[in-house]
Amino acid sequence: MVNGVTAGIDAGGTLCKIAMQTEKGWVYQSFPTKQIQKCISWLDTYCAHRCLCITGGKASMIREKLKRSDYTLIPEFSASCAGARELLAAEGHADLSDFILTNVGTGTSINHVKGMTQEWMGGTGVGGGTILGLSGLLTGVYNYSTLIQYAEHGKRDLIDLTVARIYEGEKPPIPGDLTASNFGAVSDEAASPSSADQIASVIGLVAETVTSLSVLAAQKADVKTIVYIGSSFVNNSLLRKIVTRYSGQWGFVPIIPQYGSFCGAVGAALTK
Ligand SMILES: Nc1ncnc2c1ncn2[C@@H]1O[C@H](COP(=O)(O)OP(=O)(O)OP(=O)(O)O)[C@@H](O)[C@H]1O
Ligand SMILES: [Mg+2]
Incomplete structure (x- = not known):
């Protein structure tokens, strides 16, 4: 291991992520x-033998458990924004300097990144924790990998109400395939949805909520690109699909970096 080089640690509410730069690239x-x-x-x-740069809501918890004092605490939003710049550049978006950064972690935070500055624009408690918690409550499935496997086979039409279904054959004033009401099709008279359907609808609720807020933030900041990060996208093809399609429907360019769950850790490692 290399003396004097840093490792970045992003200790979040659900997952603790580590990123280390090596001669062969980042190790996660x-x-x-x-x-x-x-x-x-x-x-x-x-x-x-590495200096540790720690960020995230649980940074203090890590610090207390480490038997060493050579660490630096890095503010969470500046770490995730720095990491996003680095990972975007590595994926061919080096010229992207003005964008919305939506971090779908346990909860969701939205920042406007402009050059080397960042401004927190808000967020929502609807995030990856909602996928785990609400799906768990509804179906009894609490394991993340199992949940996202279920979601692959889920159908949302027994649970969610589209605009077209409310307008029933009339021409709606907005695109008919938009969701008019998440969970709005559920009633005691309707057919019972399967666990897979319920989980798919929870993911739909999260995807559409975080995208709607990101779109409003992008309109306010007058930017064209929304970058989505956070471990909620890990192997979650349904979340990726809905966020991508919905952002595009609103005229924005969505980017979901491959290693976006490690933005905070990468940014922390680079901030020292
Ligand atoms: N192995 C896993 N175990 C549990 N959740 C996972 C796993 N992989 C992905 N996830 C999803 O990622 C979410 C956590 O994302 P992330 O790691 O970005 O959040 P965090 O940094 O821990 O939280 P926050 O930033 O809000 O404090 C979980 O809520 C879940 O939806
Ligand atoms: Mg986090």
């Missing part, structure tokens, strides 16, 4: 925040 690792001791052991083994 993540642990459930509930299993923080595993994360600490990993850091002791692989990052003993």
